[in-house]
Amino acid sequence: MSAASCLLTEDQFLCSICLDVFTDPVSTPCGHNFCKSCISQHWDVNVPYQCPNCNEVFDRRPELKINTFISEMSAQFRQSAHQEASSSSSKEQVSKPGEVPCDVCTGTKLKALKSCLVCLASYCETHLEPHLTMSGLKRHQLMEPVENLEGRICEKHDKLLELFCKNDQMCVCMLCSVTDHRTHDVFPLREEYEGKKAELGKTEAEIQQMIQERRLKIEELKESVELSNKNADRETDEGVAVFRVLMETVEEGLNMLIDTIREKQRETEEQAEGFITELQEEICELEKRSSELEQLSHSEDHLHLLQNFTTLNAAPPIKTWTEVRVHPLSYEGTVVRAVDQLEETLRELMEMLFEAELKRVQxxxxxxxxxxxxxxxxxxxxxxxxxxxxxxxxxxxxxxxxxxxxxxxxxxxxxxxxxxxxxxxxxxxxxxxxxxxxxxxxxxxxxxxxxxxxxxxxxxxxxxxxxxxxxxxxxxxxxxxxxxxxxxxxxxxxxxxxxxxxxxxxxxxxxxxxxxxxxxxxxxxxxxxxxxxxxxxxxxxxxxxxx
The missing domain is CATH 2.60.120.920 (SPRY domain)
Structure with a gap:
């Protein structure tokens, strides 16, 4: 069989009707081979009985019998092809969700490489081979694999949708163009395809432009936020610095006010304490004089009384305290002056702030x-x-x-x-x-x-x-x-x-x-x-x- 495999090609084992390896091959009187079911179905709908290959016409429907030799060879070729497909399928990609599967594969579906608009089927690499090698199949229109190939067939005439009606903006078949659309502007799909493709290119360019504009807008917004953050940080730092100065100024003014009041109060207390000490000393002196006078007044010694009378009866050496007073200090104006000084400091600070603000807005x-x-x-x-x-x-x-x-x-x-x-x-x-x-x-x-x-x-x-x-x-x-x-x-x-x-x-x-x-x-x-x-x-x- 290996020798036969080397001498025979795949074309010799393909039915020209189904384009697959023979199943129950039969021979017509003219010598051509077909699958029994394929030629039988062909003659069921086509009369007179004619060979699909050489177009020879038979007077009556030929009686078909299985060609055992071709059947055995086809079976062996099918087995060989299956083994080759099995070995090559490991190299081909299995169809994944969202990918178009091969319509011929049985069992595991391989990924389709092309779809045929004539056969209305999609093929993997192995099953696409006949379309690439057989002269009759080479004329078929192949395209990138797509699903729902039936949607490319006119439902009314069962023909390929290969024209476009500009009036109705729809795809039509050849029969539609001479019936329902015979007065319309109809032209091949490719012409409309090229026009629409150009429109899509323009639309895509516009969309890309819009995407770019929005990306630039995003960058602009990000830059604005970044600038806003910098401005906020700067304003915060400046505000903190200004209010820190304000607080320090207020605290300093308050401390000066308190120190001024306390200093005046301390001077008042010291003055009062000096007067009190002096008065206490005079009281001690007067108490001493009073005691001496009392003793002298009770003395029976006439000489002693007369000798000390002048000294003890004289006015004691003391101050006249009638006009001496410690007046409670008045603090009127102290707070006002402190606040006025604070206001002056604030005014100077405000002038600095306004000057800086004016430079910023300029x-x-x-x-x-x-x-x-x-x-x-x-x-x-x-x-x-x-x-x-x-x-x-x-x-x-x-x-x-x-x-x-x-x-x-x-x-x-x-x-x-x-x-x-x-x-x-x-x-x-x-x-x-x-x-x-x-x-x-x-x-x-x-x-x-x-x-x-x-x-x-x-x-x-x-x-x-x-x-x-x-x-x-x-x-x-x-x-x-x-x-x-x-x-x-x-x-x-x-x-x-x-x-x-x-x-x-x-x-x-x-x-x-x-x-x-x-x-x-x-x-x-x-x-x-x-x-x-x-x-x-x-x-x-x-x-x-x-x-």
């Missing part, structure tokens, strides 16, 4: 330019968009929705919808002005109310020296000096808007716990000219002293 400086489309027609803007003042002539400008038509105001071109920003405005030489930030949706027509409820967070100067914050209600501001340059700081997420006297490094006012849900724009109003008394411009100044 790191958020933005470069602003005024937006001419929002400016009131009577305002005059500089060419570079950094200065604004009130003019006496109303210019003929388009009344666009963004423009203020009653209040002499203007917005910056730049806006903020997240994060922090800072800018400085020179107000030197002005008698009136308004500064701050506003919501994008504020009313810009007619009379305007500058309140947070209406989207305005501003402070103002009136009558040369009256400062006010337009809160709800408004707050009169008591400033130690007139600011010549005002800094404005906004923290969008924190809901904070702070105004600073830049030169004095002092906080003017803060709006806190604000809720921002739209863009914020810097707001400027130089107020009216007042016949030249308020002609100085508001000037957006660059921050040049950041360290």
């Amino acid at each position: 790191q958020c400086e933005v470069d602003l330019t005024l937006d001419p489309d929002t400016a009131h027609p009577e305002l005059i803007l500089s060419d570079h968009g950094k200065q604004v003042k009130h003019g006496d002539v109303k210019k003929n400008l388009p009344d666009n929705p963004e423009r203020f038509d009653f209040c002499v105001s203007v917005l910056a071109e730049q806006s903020l919808s997240s994060g922090r920003f800072y800018f400085e405005v020179q107000v030197k030489g002005k008698t009136e002005w308004d500064l701050g930030v506003v919501r994008e949706s504020i009313n810009r027509k007619g009379l305007i109310t500058l309140t947070p409820a209406d989207g305005f967070w501003t402070i103002c100067l009136r009558n040369e020296n009256e400062y006010k914050a337009f809160a709800d209600p408004s707050v009169n501001l008591c400033l130690q000096s007139d600011p010549e340059k005002v800094g404005v700081f906004v923290d969008y997420e924190e809901g904070l808007i702070s105004f600073y006297d830049v030169d004095a490094a002092a906080l003017i006012y803060s709006f806190t716990s604000c809720s921002f849900k739209e863009k914020l724009f810097p707001f400027f109003s130089p107020s009216l000219n007042y016949a030249g008394k308020n002609s100085a411009p508001l000037v957006i100044t660059p921050v040049t002293h950041i360290e």
